[in-house]
Amino acid sequence: MTPHPFEAAIALSAQSDDVWQGHTSEAYGNMVGPFGGVTAAQALNAVLQDPRRLGQPIAFTMNFAAGLAHGPFVVQAWPARTNRSTQHWIIEMRQGDDTVATATAVTATRRETWSVNEVAMPEVPPPQEVPAPARVGRVEWIHRYEMRFIEGALPSKWEGAQLDNSRTRLWVRDNPPRPLDFASLTALSDVFFPRVWRRRATMTPIGTVSITVYFHAGEAQLQRTGAGYLLGQAQAQAFQNGYFDQTAQLWNETGELLVTTHQLVYYKE
Amino acid sequence: MTPHPFEAAIALSAQSDDVWQGHTSEAYGNMVGPFGGVTAAQALNAVLQDPRRLGQPIAFTMNFAAGLAHGPFVVQAWPARTNRSTQHWIIEMRQGDDTVATATAVTATRRETWSVNEVAMPEVPPPQEVPAPARVGRVEWIHRYEMRFIEGALPSKWEGAQLDNSRTRLWVRDNPPRPLDFASLTALSDVFFPRVWRRRATMTPIGTVSITVYFHAGEAQLQRTGAGYLLGQAQAQAFQNGYFDQTAQLWNETGELLVTTHQLVYYKE
Numbered sequence: 001m002t003p004h005p006f007e008a009a010i011a012l013s014a015q016s017d018d019v020w021q022g023h024t025s026e027a028y029g030n031m032v033g034p035f036g037g038v039t040a041a042q043a044l045n046a047v048l049q050d051p052r053r054l055g056q057p058i059a060f061t062m063n064f065a066a067g068l069a070h071g072p073f074v075v076q077a078w079p080a081r082t083n084r085s086t087q088h089w090i091i092e093m094r095q096g097d098d099t100v101a102t103a104t105a106v107t108a109t110r111r112e113t114w115s116v117n118e119v120a121m122p123e124v125p126p127p128q129e130v131p132a133p134a135r136v137g138r139v140e141w142i143h144r145y146e147m148r149f150i151e152g153a154l155p156s157k158w159e160g161a162q163l164d165n166s167r168t169r170l171w172v173r174d175n176p177p178r179p180l181d182f183a184s185l186t187a188l189s190d191v192f193f194p195r196v197w198r199r200r201a202t203m204t205p206i207g208t209v210s211i212t213v214y215f216h217a218g219e220a221q222l223q224r225t226g227a228g229y230l231l232g233q234a235q236a237q238a239f240q241n242g243y244f245d246q247t248a249q250l251w252n253e254t255g256e257l258l259v260t261t262h263q264l265v266y267y268k269e
Numbered sequence: 270m271t272p273h274p275f276e277a278a279i280a281l282s283a284q285s286d287d288v289w290q291g292h293t294s295e296a297y298g299n300m301v302g303p304f305g306g307v308t309a310a311q312a313l314n315a316v317l318q319d320p321r322r323l324g325q326p327i328a329f330t331m332n333f334a335a336g337l338a339h340g341p342f343v344v345q346a347w348p349a350r351t352n353r354s355t356q357h358w359i360i361e362m363r364q365g366d367d368t369v370a371t372a373t374a375v376t377a378t379r380r381e382t383w384s385v386n387e388v389a390m391p392e393v394p395p396p397q398e399v400p401a402p403a404r405v406g407r408v409e410w411i412h413r414y415e416m417r418f419i420e421g422a423l424p425s426k427w428e429g430a431q432l433d434n435s436r437t438r439l440w441v442r443d444n445p446p447r448p449l450d451f452a453s454l455t456a457l458s459d460v461f462f463p464r465v466w467r468r469r470a471t472m473t474p475i476g477t478v479s480i481t482v483y484f485h486a487g488e489a490q491l492q493r494t495g496a497g498y499l500l501g502q503a504q505a506q507a508f509q510n511g512y513f514d515q516t517a518q519l520w521n522e523t524g525e526l527l528v529t530t531h532q533l534v535y536y537k538e
Contacts, residue, residue, distance in 0.1 A: 058478065058512055058533060059332070059478060059479040059533045061330040061373060061479070061481060063328070063357050063373050063375055065349065065350035065352070065355075065357040066350060066352065080334065080361060080368040080371050081334035081335060081367070081368040081369075081371075083334070083335065086334075086478070086535075088332050088334040088368065088371050089371075090359065090361070090371050092349060092359070098350070099349040099350040099357065100350075102349050102350075102357050102358075102359050102373050103373070104330060104332050104371050104372070104373055104479075106332055106478055106479055106533075108478075108511070108512070110510045110511050110512070111510065111511060112510055113508075113510050113511050113536065113537070113538050114469070114508070114538060115507075115508050115509045115510055116468075116507075116508050117506075117507050117508075117509075118434060118435060118468070118504070118505045118506055118507060118508065119506040119507065165387060166387060199385075199387070200383070209327065209328060209355070209375055209377075210328040210330070210373075210375055210481075210483075212330060212479075212481045212531065214479075214512075214514045214531070214533045216507040216509040216512070216514070217509075218509075218510060235387070236387045237386075237387055237388040237518065237526065237529045238384075238385075238386050238387060238388065238485040238526040238529060239382075239383070239384050239385050239386075239387065240384045240386075240485040240486075240487075240526075241379045241380065241381055241382050241384055241487060242377070242379050242380060242382050243327055243377070243379070243483075243485070245483045245485070245529050247516065247529070247531075249506065257506065257507040257509075260506045260507060260514050260516070260531070262481060262483070262516075262529070262531050264327060264328045264375075264483045266355075267382065268382070269382050269383060
């Protein structure tokens with residue numbers, strides 16, 4: 001059986017205790033280099049694969065220092081501190097002698113406590129009632145996701161716009177469907193197209209500078225979610241002199257908030 | 270003239286190119302150890318003071334790996350990658366041989382572009398019409414900030430509650446007032462008491478695990494803001510099995526969105 005393209009994309013081979021080798025994925029290619037969500041998943045995967053790992057990821061921040069060239073890379077990941085129930089990781093990704101990304105991760109063993117979603121899933125039609133877009137994307141990676149836009153799809157005309165908000169809501173899952181895990185949830189956190197395109201319908205060059213993912217979901221919630229759809233919602237808070245932020249949520253179909261995530265994105269004009 | 274207590278708190282002395290020595294501040298003491306906002310400001314200050322620094326901070330993430338003991342610490346900060354207009358920093362804070370915090374920062378030279386606040390400042394009474402709390406805090410650091418709560422103050426009775434949201438709005442500035450800079454803006458990003466206390470009025474032990482600050486403000490906006498008040502707003506999105514998130518915004522009095530910030534916080538029960 002051919003492995004799922006995501007499996008192949010995030011595969012790493014151990015070089016030493018701290019160092020892993022991987023390769024960018026053509027299947028997740030972007031306009032220039034690879035889709036950043038998969039690059040982030042590759043970096044986190046070095047932690048996920050590490051036998052020294054304590055618990056599950058709860059917080060992950062990735063800073064994109066340079067566009068990756070298609071080809072091999074190494075990930076160096078080491079636990080800077082291990083406590084009784086939490087562990088703190090520093091991660092660097094390199095191509096040749098150049099650092100292309102820096103990251104940190106926190107993993108933890110979790111136990112049951114009082115819990116509540118404060119931000120309820122918005123009321124939206126179920127995925128089966130939202131048409132899948134027929135549009136053929138200009139970049140390869142978007143074919144790896146089934147995106148059913150409820151609100152705020154990619155503009156159909158790039159003629160400028162004066163929208164008063166940048167919000168997008170969509171049902172999304174891996175294509176073909178694949179049981180959710182922490183690596184794929186990381187990639188899905190970056191699935192939203194840039195808010196500046198939505199807000200302005202102007203095709204300005206962009207690039208994610210930093211993304212942070214908070215994992216509210218533990219293993220049990222991932223298993224309950226399986227290969228089902230996630231409801232994604234993303235919106236900017238500020239666009240200011242070359243950088244905007246994007247804040248986003250991912251719920252599973254039963255309304256459990258699995259992830260809250262934020263990113264800072266460069267835009268040219 | 271005595272320096273402002275914040276000045277004294279974040280002071281670092283250079284040990285080598287990458288290494289700085291500092292000391293926790295009793296003036297910003299918390300229940301156990303120091304106020305995390307000042308610890309974050311100390312770590313960022315190693316970047317701010319570094320002659321190699323390119324531009325201004327745009328993104329900063331700090332992971333608290335252990336409670337700091339009152340006493341000296343070292344900050345090691347190095348530029349892992351320097352591009353034409355951005356620079357990527359890795360930062361570790363240590364006490365003795367132990368890593369107590371890990372962090373990353375991105376700095377950048379900014380230029381003027383199309384800009385807009387998507388999240389407008391909420392309509393609230395001006396700071397002069399909001400009473401300053403007379404309450405004497407149980408921890409030292411809160412005396413270093415003038416906090417005028419508009420909504421969602423610290424519960425006056427710890428008898429449990431069934432609130433449906435955790436939102437706080439307040440006017441806040443350094444006490445005594447001090448012209449805003451990137452270090453103080455970092456500390457102010459952590460000024461909100463834990464959302465779980467607000468939501469439940471139950472005094473469960475908490476601790477910030479990770480905080481991310483996106484600086485929308487550049488130097489010009491900091492100068493325009495001066496020693497004025499900031500409107501702070503904070504709210505949780507999810508409380509789940511020992512960790513909750515908190516998303517927050519800081520505007521200046523004229524409604525410019527200076528910072529959006531997020532954190533993940535441990536809570537015991």
